[in-house]
Amino acid sequence: NELAPTAFITFLSELFEGDSDAVQKIVLIRQFIGMCLAGLAAVEGQKALMLLGSGSNGKSVLIDIITSLFAQRSVVSSSPSKWDNEYYVSLLQHARLNVCSELPETTRGSGSDIMKQVITADFVTGREVYGKPVSFRATCGHIFAANSLPASVSGDYSHGFFRRWIILELKRQFGEDTPRRSSKEILASMQKERGAIII
Numbered sequence: 001n002e003l004a005p006t007a008f009i010t011f012l013s014e015l016f017e018g019d020s021d022a023v024q025k026i027v028l029i030r031q032f033i034g035m036c037l038a039g040l041a042a043v044e045g046q047k048a049l050m051l052l053g054s055g056s057n058g059k060s061v062l063i064d065i066i067t068s069l070f071a072q073r074s075v076v077s078s079s080p081s082k083w084d085n086e087y088y089v090s091l092l093q094h095a096r097l098n099v100c101s102e103l104p105e106t107t108r109g110s111g112s113d114i115m116k117q118v119i120t121a122d123f124v125t126g127r128e129v130y131g132k133p134v135s136f137r138a139t140c141g142h143i144f145a146a147n148s149l150p151a152s153v154s155g156d157y158s159h160g161f162f163r164r165w166i167i168l169e170l171k172r173q174f175g176e177d178t179p180r181r182s183s184k185e186i187l188a189s190m191q192k193e194r195g196a197i198i199i
Helices: 006-015 022-037 043-047 058-066 088-092 113-117 183-191 195-198
Strands: 048-052 097-099 123-126 134-137 141-146 165-169
Touching: 006 022, 006 058, 006 183, 022 043, 022 058, 022 141, 022 165, 022 195, 043 141, 048 058, 058 141, 058 183, 088 113, 088 123, 113 123, 183 195
Parallel strands: 048 141, 048 165, 097 141
Antiparallel strands: 123 134
16 A cells, blocks of 8 residues: 555554554554544543653654654643643643653642543633633643553542553563664654655
């Protein structure tokens, strides 16, 4: 298929090599990207994507690839640990994608209620600097990366909290003895098929 993003699929296959559910993970990521691009990740999906695993597993490169698919002005970085602050919530107002590459592991952040409101596109109130409070629905998708599960951030271990997350574990470790392209080379190859990835 000439429209298939072969370089992207190959990269994802390398990330999940050896996983019994590798195909499902690849499909999930592609579907989630499509939902974010269409502005439906929060409105219809109502889940955030958590990339879970220790370092040297490709999380950062994957996030860079996904981010490059969006207009720069439509991508923000706002951590859930700061969503109880109206200024940080306001960053989400016009975004299509919110990316937090280092989710706090031990510091308790904002309450789980505001987190659920944001992820499910319920009304929240934010304020830009020197502006008036504004209520809006945050319709952007959320991608977070962390070394531990998200309950350590909010302190909420309930089913209602966990069902708002798609937890995707990256198990592979790329070490010095593992054949690996540089992140710059990988990103360059993705730019050539950006349209195919989006389609």
